[in-house]
Amino acid sequence: MKKTIPVKTLSTAALLIVNSIGVLHAAPVTPAVSEISQQSTVSAALSARQQSIPVIAAFMANSNMEKLNAALNQGLDAGLTINDAKEILIQLYAYCGFPRSLNALNELMKVIDARQQRGISDEVGKEPQAPVPVGDELRRVGTANQTRISGAPVQGPLFEFAPVINQFLQSHLFGDIFARDNLDWQSRELATVGALAATPGVESQLLSHMRASLRVGLTADQLRQLAEVLRGNGESAAAARAEQALQQALASAS
Secondary structure (H helix, E strand, O other), X not given: OOOOOOOOOOOOOOOOOOOOOOOOEOOOOOOOHHHOOOOOOOOOOOOHHHHHHHHXXXXXXXXXXXXXXXXXXXXXXXXXXHHHHHHHHHHOHXXXXXXXXXXXXXXXXXXHHHHHHOOOOOOOOOOOOOOOOOHHHHHHHHHHHHHHHHOOOOEOHHXXXXXXXXXXXXXXXXXXXXOOOOOOXXXXXXXXXXXXXXXXXXXXXXXXXXXXXXXXXXXXXXXXXXXXXHHHOOOHHHHHHHHHHHHHHHHHHO
């Protein structure tokens, strides 16, 4: 029998805007919905599949392998493909570090093997279809992705002090990773918010990604639901941080 993560259904809220990714400073711009690539259809509540993503991310971020194992099983039961789960854990190395990503991928391998032994055949899912660019084109694509999610070109004192860090963000995070088209941007932001919410001391980055989540089409009610799902899975501190970041994001947008 498939397990699902309990969730409370909430109503749809308006699309809002984001100022930044990480510690970024950019003037808000409101593009048409069609300008956001890989955007999923907006619905009143997170699907069971979407609910599983921040939970997986939170347990990866705090290295709780036992709970990560259970969350991965729940995610696969709820509709994540093997490649969805794999992509989430790969992306989060950029926010949690290679050791946690490698450990989480190893745990996913154990989950898949155990499920196969129980006769469960999970859908493999999509591999990236569009070729990821290289060289100058990679930086251009990454900068365009960063600007779309942030709402304007990213700038500020931090990037004047250490400009190479923005080059890494543009070429690698928003280029190599976000250009991979086998996982939509809403799913990527759900994962990032879940991981950052579970990590004390990164409230500024969590706020930025809460704004990014709104910008790529997730609603305020869906993000409140995300916090409820974290709380329902024993992550009360992470839920509180997510709720605070959402309140700040909504207040600054209004």
